[in-house]
Amino acid sequence: DAGITQSPRYKITETGRQVTLMCHQTWSHSYMFWYRQDLGHGLRLIYYSAAADITDKGEVPDGYVVSRSKTENFPLTLESATRSQTSVYFCASSAYPGTSYEQYFGPGTRLTVT
Amino acid sequence: SQQGEEDPQALSIQEGENATMNCSYKTSINNLQWYRQNSGRGLVHLILIRSNEREKHSGRLRVTLDTSKKSSSLLITASRAADTASYFCATDTGGGNKLTFGTGTQLKVEL
Numbered sequence: 001d002a003g004i005t006q007s008p009r010y011k012i013t014e015t016g017r018q019v020t021l022m023c024h025q026t027w028s029h030s031y032m033f034w035y036r037q038d039l040g041h042g043l044r045l046i047y048y049s050a051a052a053d054i055t056d057k058g059e060v061p062d063g064y065v066v067s068r069s070k071t072e073n074f075p076l077t078l079e080s081a082t083r084s085q086t087s088v089y090f091c092a093s094s095a096y097p098g099t100s101y102e103q104y105f106g107p108g109t110r111l112t113v114t
Numbered sequence: 115s116q117q118g119e120e121d122p123q124a125l126s127i128q129e130g131e132n133a134t135m136n137c138s139y140k141t142s143i144n145n146l147q148w149y150r151q152n153s154g155r156g157l158v159h160l161i162l163i164r165s166n167e168r169e170k171h172s173g174r175l176r177v178t179l180d181t182s183k184k185s186s187s188l189l190i191t192a193s194r195a196a197d198t199a200s201y202f203c204a205t206d207t208g209g210g211n212k213l214t215f216g217t218g219t220q221l222k223v224e225l
Contacts, residue, residue, distance in 0.1 A: 031211050042118075042202060043157070043215040050210060058212065090156055096211035101145055103213060105156035 003027075006091050006106040014114055019078045021109050023091030031094045032074040033103065034058075034066065036087040043090065049074055081113045118203045118216030126222045133190040135219040137203030138183075144208040146179060148188050151200045151218070160188075160201075193223045 004025040013019050023032065030051050035043040035058075045058030047066040055066050063085060065077045074093075078085055088110050092103040121136045137146070145164045149157040163170045163179045163186065170177045176189040190197055200220050204213040 033212075035215075040217065042217040043204075045212060045214070048210065048212060056210070059214075092157075094211050101162055101206060101211055102147065102159040103157075103211070105149075105158070107156045108154075 004091060004093055004104055004106040006089075006109050008109060009107065010110050012112045012114060013081050015082060016080050019081050019111065021076045021078075021089055021091075021111070023074045023076070023106060025072055025074075025091075025093040025104075027093060027095070027104070028071055029093035029095050029104075030071070030098075031096050032068065033092040033094075034064075034074070034076045035090045035092065036060065036085075037090060037108075038087050046076065046089075078111075081111075083113050085111065086113045087111060118205055118214060120201070120203060120216040120219045122219060123217070124220045124222070126224065127193055129193060129195055129223055129225050131193055131223075133193050133197070133221055133223070135188045135201050135203075135221070137186045137188070137216055139186075139203075139205045139214075139216075140184065141205075141207055143181075144206045146177075146186050147204045147206065147213065148175075148177060148186075149202045149204060149215075151202065153199070157202065190221075193221075195223050195225055197221060198223045 007022045033048045034046040049055045049068045091106040094103045147162045148160045200218045202218045204215045
């Protein structure tokens with residue numbers, strides 16, 4: 001099915017471990033985004049990508065690494081997970097700079113770091 | 115830092131009533147968007163209003179924008195139980211379609 005998918009949907013990991021969250025979209029959208037959602041903070045932008053091999057930091061990039069070798073995939077890696085990275089992570093894509101500014105969100109990954 | 119702040123944080127109404135949510139922001143914007151999030155789900159885009167627009171309608175949704183006050187409101191008319199969700203405003207200040215989200219309003223529509 002067309003759309004934007006995230007995997008895994010739920011993940012429990014230990015402090016210090018490396019974790020990679022996957023994001024895949026089938027629309028060939030140029031722009032892709034990673035957000036984290038925490039109570040009291042709404043959604044905060046971690047990293048975004050304007051195209052394959054072009055990425056840039058958002059508001060809260062520390063502790064995260066991204067790559068984008070293919071247009072459709074935008075993985076997010078926590079190099080050494082910390083408890084403060086326990087959160088719900090959302091990937092999004094948009095057709096910008098085409099005709100639309102709206103972002104399409106995946107279902108989210110709930111990550112718990114113990 | 116949070117660009118948008120929503121008010122109220124939580125709102126409970128009866129089915130059929132109107133729901134109004136407000137959003138204030140701090141810096142100049144290119145456009146402002148509203149999103150809905152059902153419990154445990156991703157966000158869904160509702161409506162976008164550009165900085166040169168003052169009001170926009172989409173079905174039961176009405177959005178206003180006052181750039182002089184740096185504020186926006188979302189009105190949902192004739193609310194239904196299915197409208198129960200969290201609603202977020204998001205500002206696009208230009209430069210790469212990056213959005214800054216507010217903290218959201220939790221709307222509960224009771225039968």
